[in-house]
Amino acid sequence: MKKLKFKIDAIPSLVQIEVTYACNHKCIFCYNPQRDINIDFKKLDSVVEAIRKSSPPHVYFIGGEPSLVPINMLNNYIGRLSERSSVSIVTNGSIRMNNLKHNIANICIPLHGLYAEDHDALTNIAGSFDRTIGNIKYYVSNGYNVQCVFVLTGYNYNKMYQMLKFVSELGVQSVYIDRYEDAGFGAKLSGKIALKPTLTEFRIALGQIIDAKKDLNILRGRIGFGTAIPMCLDERILTENMASVCGAGTYFCAINPSGELRICNQSNVTFGNILKESLIDIWNKNSTKVFRDLSWVEEPCKSCKLLTKCQCGCKVDINYSDKFCIDYAVRGNIDNIIRKQIEKINSGVYDDLIFGEKKTYVKHTNKYKIFKRNKYLKLHNTNGLKLITRHQTISIDSVSFDIVSKILSENIVNEKKLVEFYKKEIEELEIRNFICNLVFAEALDVLGEVD
Numbered sequence: 001m002k003k004l005k006f007k008i009d010a011i012p013s014l015v016q017i018e019v020t021y022a023c024n025h026k027c028i029f030c031y032n033p034q035r036d037i038n039i040d041f042k043k044l045d046s047v048v049e050a051i052r053k054s055s056p057p058h059v060y061f062i063g064g065e066p067s068l069v070p071i072n073m074l075n076n077y078i079g080r081l082s083e084r085s086s087v088s089i090v091t092n093g094s095i096r097m098n099n100l101k102h103n104i105a106n107i108c109i110p111l112h113g114l115y116a117e118d119h120d121a122l123t124n125i126a127g128s129f130d131r132t133i134g135n136i137k138y139y140v141s142n143g144y145n146v147q148c149v150f151v152l153t154g155y156n157y158n159k160m161y162q163m164l165k166f167v168s169e170l171g172v173q174s175v176y177i178d179r180y181e182d183a184g185f186g187a188k189l190s191g192k193i194a195l196k197p198t199l200t201e202f203r204i205a206l207g208q209i210i211d212a213k214k215d216l217n218i219l220r221g222r223i224g225f226g227t228a229i230p231m232c233l234d235e236r237i238l239t240e241n242m243a244s245v246c247g248a249g250t251y252f253c254a255i256n257p258s259g260e261l262r263i264c265n266q267s268n269v270t271f272g273n274i275l276k277e278s279l280i281d282i283w284n285k286n287s288t289k290v291f292r293d294l295s296w297v298e299e300p301c302k303s304c305k306l307l308t309k310c311q312c313g314c315k316v317d318i319n320y321s322d323k324f325c326i327d328y329a330v331r332g333n334i335d336n337i338i339r340k341q342i343e344k345i346n347s348g349v350y351d352d353l354i355f356g357e358k359k360t361y362v363k364h365t366n367k368y369k370i371f372k373r374n375k376y377l378k379l380h381n382t383n384g385l386k387l388i389t390r391h392q393t394i395s396i397d398s399v400s401f402d403i404v405s406k407i408l409s410e411n412i413v414n415e416k417k418l419v420e421f422y423k424k425e426i427e428e429l430e431i432r433n434f435i436c437n438l439v440f441a442e443a444l445d446v447l448g449e450v451d
Contacts, residue, residue, distance in 0.1 A: 052235035154194030176226030
């Protein structure tokens, strides 16, 4: 019988660098149990340099609180890494990072409630809401791409629509909702207070998120989950295109301030240290089989046809396992809705939605597009052929790689010129559909159209 395993690329497409565990907030749900540790700047510099040499497509600075690192150091790291990677920063928003480099892809700022009393109660810091909102406005007004992050808990599950509407009016460009997971400080409290949303609460939140996604055009549809959500929790996850797969250990990893690599920031299991081994060597060594061979998977995920697609939701819960486990919302918690969803999934009802060909959402017209490259567009060819945008890593074939290379090297900005160049090799419709896909992926920005 064929054994299943998670497929991986030769290098993670997203690396989260925990630049420090130090933090000026005291969030009750936080995974970080070491807030009082001072920053070792020499070691941090070595960690950044080791990651720069490996050139992962996307790098996130997380913490702790990254804004505690002096701005000149942050800008130096952004400059070094952004030559090959799309670089973002996750900050609690309490410290204004004046003069932050504008080639930062995203500034990700969490919001935990609609009002100051809600947000401040979860951060344990009075005035944190007002400072965060003030700094969101500052970054937006200064041309940065701001992404808001909500931690979905039992306290705010029924306020999702209002919170999304509120931040959309602030001018943020995207919002991701991270469902609370047990780790660190939060794991000690989750049995005592309502941190974990129940299935009913999650479904209420999901309905509000879907409604906001349809209503709030200012966010251009960029509303989704930032953490893994099992596909069986609710039919709308599939029918409303709300699926979110956990890439822990398959396409992303976390590096702690000492250089140790884990499958994600929630996990305590380390696989090596990038100050002693290269990122690529650690990522591909045999010890990772303990995670990727799926031997830890339980039912109902074990026999689900979407096992390697859904990937069991969140795979880390330190209140249940010291290594890996299937998602807490499914594990031992199967209600009739989940049971029916699993049956429908295994019957193939959703196969077209999940496995069907993805269609472009940008259509070509009779006129030809005039475009420019998006400033975050990059090509990678060291570990497979990849197209890198602000938000995505996209595997492409050699023909696609050649076309994008030509656009970049010869500064082609006219779709008609590209069609003319490739007319003996590729049909015009293929070229134009490909350009549409590049626009949809935000690799190209459309400036206008000509005959």
